[in-house]
Amino acid sequence: MNNALSFRRLRALCRKETLQILRDPSSNIIAFILPVLLLFIFGYGINLDSSAVHIGLVLEDTSPEARRFANNLYGSPYLQVTTGLNQKAMEQAMAAGQIRGFVVVPQDFSEKIKRPMETAPLQVIIDGSEPNTASFVQNNMRGVWNGWLLQRATEHGEKPATDITIESRFWFNPSAESRNYLIPGSITIIMTVIGTLLTSLVVAREWERGTMEALLASPVTRTELLLSKLIPYYILGIVSLFLCVGVSVVILKVPFRGSSLVLWGIGSLFLSSSLGMGLLISTLMRNQFNAAQAALNAAFLPALMLSGFVYEIRSMPEVIQAVTYLIPARYFVTAIQTIFQAGTVWPLLLSSGLFLLLSSVFFIGLTALKTRRRLE
C-alpha cells in the first residue's frame, strides 16, 4: 500500500481544489463578495446607539422655569426635540414612530416647583415597542433632568437635592460606541459563513457529481483527501479574515489594540473548527441542497443568535445559556472583540483558544472517522 501522506498527491489535490474555488462563481460570491457586503451592512446598518433620538415636548406651562427645562432638553446632543402644545398630536406622532417619546410639562409646574415643600412632577411617555431605544431615551431624559436640577440649585444657592452623584467610564471603548464591538463580532459571522457554508458544499458536490467514487478508487488516502479539502479553504478563510480586519480598521475606523499574530492564531483555530463542521455536514449529507440548509441551521444561526455578538447571553434562559457554551462562535466573538478593543488579555484568550482547539479536533476527527467508513 502507499504511504499515508504523499506531498505530490496532496499538492495536486490542493491545486485542483483551488482551481475549483476560483472557477466556481457561486463560491466566489460566498468567499469574496458576501463577506465585504456583510461587513458594510454590519458596519453601517447595525447600530444600537440611539444617538439622536426624536422626542416631543408639550409645554402646558410656558413660564420661565418651564422654558429653562426646555432649553436643557434642546441642548442635549442625544435628543432631537419637537415642541408642540397638544398631547394628542404627540401621541399620534409616537404611534406613527416619528418620535420615540415625549415629555409633558404640566400647567402648574412652575407654581409647584417654587414651593419648597412640594414636588413638581414631569410626565414622560416613552414608546416601549422598541425596548433598547426606550432605555436610551429614559437614560438621556434622566440625564438632562438631573443636569437641570443641579443647575437650578446652584443658581438659587441651594444645596442640590441629589448629593450623591455617579461618574461613569467605559473601559476599552470610552465613547461607548456599539459599532466598535459589533463590527469585530460580525467578522465571526462572516468567518462562519465562509468556513462552514462553503465547505459544506464541497464534499457533497463530489458525491453529487460522482467524482467522489473516482477519488476513492484512486490511490488518494483519507488524510490527503481531508487535507486537500482543508488547506485551500483555510487559506481562503485567513485571507478573508485579514481582509475583513483591514476594512474594519481602515474604512470603518474601528480601533485595533491587539496583536495580529494572536489574531492569526486564534482565527486559525476558529477557522479549522468551522471548516471541520462544514466538512462533517457535507460528509454526512452527500447532497448540496441539504448540506447548505444544515450548515445554515447548525452554524450560521447559532453564530448569529447565541454567540453574544449582538444579543446578551446572560439574559437568556439558563438552558439556552448552557447551549451557548457548546458554540465555537461564542469563544471567537469574545476573543476577537477582546483583541480589537482590549488587546491581549491572556487568561481570556487562552481559555477561548483551548475550547476552539477542542472543537476543531472534535469536528475534524469525526469527519475523518466518517470518511474512513466509506473507504472500506
Added chain:
Amino acid sequence: MLSRIVTLIIKELQMLLMDRSSRMVLIMPVVLQLGLFPFAATLEVTNNTLAVFNEDNGNQSLELIKRFSKAQAFSEFIPLYSELDIHQVLDNQKALIVIRFPADFSRNIAAGHSATIQALLDGRRSNSGQIALGYVQQILLNYNNERLIDQRRSPPSLLMTRNWFNPNLTYVRHIVPGLVAIITTISTLIITALSVAREREQGTFDQLLVSPLTPGMIMIGKAIPAMLVAMTQATIILLAGIFIYQIPFVGSFMLLYLCMIFYVLALVGFGLLIASICATQQQAFLGVFSFVMPTVLLSGFVSPVENMPLWLQYVDWINPLRHFIVIVKGIFLKDIDIPIILHNLWPLWVIAIGTLSAANWKFRQHLG
C-alpha cells in the same frame, strides 16, 4: 381559465408538501423562530454580574450596595479588594460593571457635602453597560429622594415615566411581531424561488411555458401557494405570540392580513427575480439566503432604522421588510390608525408593481 390556475396551484402545493426536503425547509424556520428566537434575541440586561470595590465601608455605601445587588439586572455580586481586582474582573469579562466607593464617601455625606461614586464598565459590551448604568442611576436617584424625605424636605421635581405599548420593556414584545414579518419573508421567497428553480432544473419549466398558461397565469400559480403557506406560518407565530408569549394583540386582524397580502406580492416579485438568475435549486437557496440576510439586518428588527446613516436609510427604502415590520408591530402592539398604515403600505405597492413587472418581463424573455 380559472380552473387551469386552480390546477396549477394544487400541483404546486402537492410538490411543496410531498417532498421531504422541501417540507423541512418550511418547518425548520417555524420551529426555530418559536423555540429559540423569542428567548435568545434579547438586549435586556438581567442576571448580570456587579462587582464592587468598597474603600469606604460606611453605612451609606453598605446601604447602596444592598440596593444595587437587589436589582433585577444583577444576580451575581463580586466584592473586590484592590485596584488590581478591578482590572482582573473587567479584562476577563467576569463583571459587566464595577462600582467603586471612595474612602471618604460616607464621611462626606455625613458632613453634608456631596459625594461621588465611580462606575467602570466593560466597553466590549457598551450597550448592556449603558442599560445597567441606567438601572444604577435610577436606584441612586430613588435613594437620594428617600433621604430628602427623611430630612423632611421634598424633592423639587420628579420624572413620572411610563412606557406605552410595552410597560416593562420586555424584549419578546419587540421580537415576536418582527418574527411574524420575517417568517412571511423567508417562506414566500423560498417557496417561489425554489419552485421555479426546481422546474428549471428538471426541465419542466419549458413545458409550463409551452402549455396554454400565460406567463401571468404561471406567476399567479406560483404566487398563491406561496401566499397560502407563508400566511399559515405567520398565523402560527402570531397565535403563539398571543397565547404562549401572552402579548396582547390590540389591532385588527383583518387589516393585518390585508397588508400581509400586499407584502407577499412584493416578495413574490423578488423571489421570481432570484429564480430567474439561478439555474439550480441550490443556487436559488443561496440566492434567497443572500437576499434575506441584508433584508432582515436592515429591517429595524436588530437595530432601529433611524440609527443608520441617512444615505443608508434612503437605500433601505426598497427593503420591503422594513415597511412591513412597522405595520405588523403597529397593528399588533399599538392599534395604529389607517393613515399611518397607508403611509407604510404605499412603498410596498410600489415595490410590488416594480418587481412583479420585472419578473413578468423576465418570464416573457424565456418565451421569446
